[in-house]
Structure formats: C-alpha cells, structure tokens
C-alpha cells in the first residue's frame with residue numbers, strides 16, 4: 475500500500491535528510507521506524523503525509539502517485555491517514571466527544587453518522603463514560619486514547635504514530651500498544667516512529683532502521699537495536 479521509489483530529500487541548506495530510499499509496506503503491516511535523532515524519520519513521515527515534497531523519487535500510496543497529486547486533492551488523500559502524536563494534540567476547548575466529532579465534521583460526515591460512530595469509537599478505546607470531559611480532565615493515557623479514536627474516525631487504511639508513548643508511563647504505554655495492535659489486527663496498516671526499545675523488542679513487528687538518511691536494517695520480527 476506504501477511504496478517509496480528512489481526517494482531523496484535534500485533540505486534548502488543542502489542537508490541530505492533521506493538518500494535513495496526504496497521500500498514497500500503492505501496493507502495490514504505493523505512497521506516500527508527507528509533510528510537515532512536526525513536519521514530522517516520525521517522527514518519520512520512528512521513525505522508520506524505530503525507535508526513536504528521529495529527532491530527525487532516517487533511515493534505511491536494505495537495505487538496513487540502522491541508526488542503528482544493535485545493540491546485540491548491533498549485533503550482527501552490525508553483523510554485516509556490517521557495521525558497520532560506524542561503530545562496528543564487534542565482541542566482543549568472541546569470535549570472528548572467533540573474532539574472526535576470535529577474530525578468527522580471537517581470530512582463532511584453527516585451528523586447522523588457522527589452520532590452513530592462516535593460512541594462506537596469511544597467503546598473501542600475504552601472511554602465510553604468520559605465523552606463529556608475536556609482533555610485537561612483526562613490522564614495522559616486517556617488523552618492518547620481520544621487521539622487514537624479521532625485518528626480512526628474516518629476509517630483510514632493507514633495510521634501513522636509519531637512517538638505515541640513518549641509522554642506515557644510504562645503501564646499506559648503498553649495499554650496504548652495493545653490498542654494499536656488490536657486496530658492493526660482489524661486490517662489497518664500502522665507505521666510507528668519510536669525510541670521505545672522495550673516496546674519494539676517485545677512487539678516483534680517489522681523494524682525499519684534509518685541512519686543518516688539511509689535504511690540500514692529492515693527486518694521482520696525485528697528488534698530496536700540501539701541502547702537508548
């Protein structure tokens with residue numbers, strides 16, 4: 475479902491962030507993207523979200539060459555991708571329910587469908603009785619569950635997670651990983667950037683390691699491979 479063909483990204487200051495990346499991620503895979511700071515992981519994700527353009531190469535997602543996608547079509551393309559961040563990024567003036575509903579409103583989902591779907595999503599992430607609370611009334615783990623529900627709201631085929639457990643204690647981190655694993659088992663492809671060695675080592679998923687803009691390792695049932 476994701477194909478990077480000879481992708482390079484050189485930033486304006488002539489810094490080579492990614493160099494000739496070739497890879498394939500199949501529908502339904504769970505992939506960890508690891509590597510030291512500055513390796514090019516964020517650049518990889520920004521390219522996938524079409525927030526930046528490659529200097530060379532093509533990116534194909536679900537059969538579409540996104541490097542050629544017209545500007546008008548970018549919002550539709552992004553609707554098919556859910557994104558989960560380290561710092562949750564919930565809207566602080568909206569309740570749990572409204573945060574999830576808002577993601578659907580901006581995708582023009584009917585209010586009838588929103589009313590039907592939000593409770594389903596809340597049940598999935600285990601927050602059925604928290605719908606009226608505001609983000610500041612929730613624990614970090616609960617906030618991340620809301621963010622995951624929001625990421626799933628428009629039924630994306632791909633979820634990108636950027637350090638989703640970075641602000642959570644070990645118990646909450648594992649609960650979030652179990653949730654992501656369940657979501658993956660139901661067919662959603664997951665690409666997760668992380669520095670969490672114990673999580674990568676225990677999950678035994680595909681691990682792609684970047685260093686200085688190059689893939690140095692790509693293993694099924696891989697390990698983190700660094701000491702931090």
Ligand SMILES: Nc1ncnc2c1ncn2[C@@H]1O[C@H](COP(=O)(O)OP(=O)(O)OP(=O)(O)O)[C@@H](O)[C@H]1O
Nearest residue numbers: 485486487489491510511512513514515516517518
């Ligand atoms: N807008 C930019 N302009 C110039 N250089 C940049 C820009 N964004 C990133 N870089 C450089 O490109 C390289 C890759 O950065 P990137 O953010 O992709 O790394 P990363 O693997 O995500 O690191 P971290 O784990 O610290 O988030 C780094 O050397 C960084 O300094």
